[in-house]
Amino acid sequence: MVKIGTPRPARPADISVRALVKQYPGTSSPAMAGVDLDIAAGEFVCVVGASGCGKSTLLRILAGFEDATAGQVTVSTEPVRGPGPERGVVFQDYGLFPWLTVAENVAYGPRQARLAKREVTARTERALETVGLSRLASSFPQQLSGGMQQRVAIARVLANQPAVLLMDEPFGALDALTRSSLQRELKRIHRETGTTVVFVTHSVEEAVYLADRVVVMAGGTSHGNSGYVREVVEIGLPEPRDVTGEAFNELKRRIDRLIHLPNATAPAPRSSGGVPVAS
Numbered sequence: 001m002v003k004i005g006t007p008r009p010a011r012p013a014d015i016s017v018r019a020l021v022k023q024y025p026g027t028s029s030p031a032m033a034g035v036d037l038d039i040a041a042g043e044f045v046c047v048v049g050a051s052g053c054g055k056s057t058l059l060r061i062l063a064g065f066e067d068a069t070a071g072q073v074t075v076s077t078e079p080v081r082g083p084g085p086e087r088g089v090v091f092q093d094y095g096l097f098p099w100l101t102v103a104e105n106v107a108y109g110p111r112q113a114r115l116a117k118r119e120v121t122a123r124t125e126r127a128l129e130t131v132g133l134s135r136l137a138s139s140f141p142q143q144l145s146g147g148m149q150q151r152v153a154i155a156r157v158l159a160n161q162p163a164v165l166l167m168d169e170p171f172g173a174l175d176a177l178t179r180s181s182l183q184r185e186l187k188r189i190h191r192e193t194g195t196t197v198v199f200v201t202h203s204v205e206e207a208v209y210l211a212d213r214v215v216v217m218a219g220g221t222s223h224g225n226s227g228y229v230r231e232v233v234e235i236g237l238p239e240p241r242d243v244t245g246e247a248f249n250e251l252k253r254r255i256d257r258l259i260h261l262p263n264a265t266a267p268a269p270r271s272s273g274g275v276p277v278a279s
Ligand SMILES: Nc1ncnc2c1ncn2[C@@H]1O[C@H](COP(=O)(O)OP(=O)(O)OP(=O)(O)O)[C@@H](O)[C@H]1O
Pocket: 024, 025, 027, 031, 049, 050, 051, 052, 053, 054, 055, 056, 057, 058, 220, 221, 222, 227
């Protein structure tokens, strides 16, 4: 139960990706080309696709860790020019500072932003409460399980009250039970904060459970072409989602088929505006 209020972003952000191309230095062809995507403010989008199709590349460009070779990425109409606290990033390896306590890890962003001490404390407490770790505030990361460390990583990002949460296989290293409990928590956090979420996963089941829409990417240089968006699947299942239901499994099968379609049947990459914004 949330007692003192989940940190909310100042305002949720929409994301627009237009004709995005990424070619890494020293490579002969783009890793990703012709990617168009519109994500509505507050939407939860999962990105799936075979290894090497450019999921992490797309996420790193959204995060501002990589520059695009061509095309445009805007968040709330602002072009992305580098990393920023309004875009929180969570990776598979938790990336916590081992020499700081849990609370100090979470307070790091607000401190860097030079917020008043009272505000730093309030945000840290709220973020830890949101992920259910208040009682471990003075522990060190290495004293915690993987699932708890990933909770700290999520709290650390939430303390910045990001408008966008970018997650690259965040639960990939966790056991099945921990993973499903973090999935439920993430859904709750999304509901409470209204943050826009872009979540990369290899698990189709996880994508269908979490997402409003699932972006299926395909291609990639190891398949002889560039990564691109093959299709965007609207999930449209009521909450709470019944993972054993026929509708859920039909969506899973459809997305699995899309992931495994041979690349020879791939359409030419779209140049603009091919993917609708969810209404
Ligand atoms: N820094 C880099 N320099 C050169 N090539 C890169 C670099 N990073 C990624 N690539 C290449 O770009 C392509 C897309 O990689 P990316 O990591 O985005 O794929 P992915 O879909 O996230 O794969 P996975 O599911 O295995 O995580 C791959 O062919 C990869 O080898």
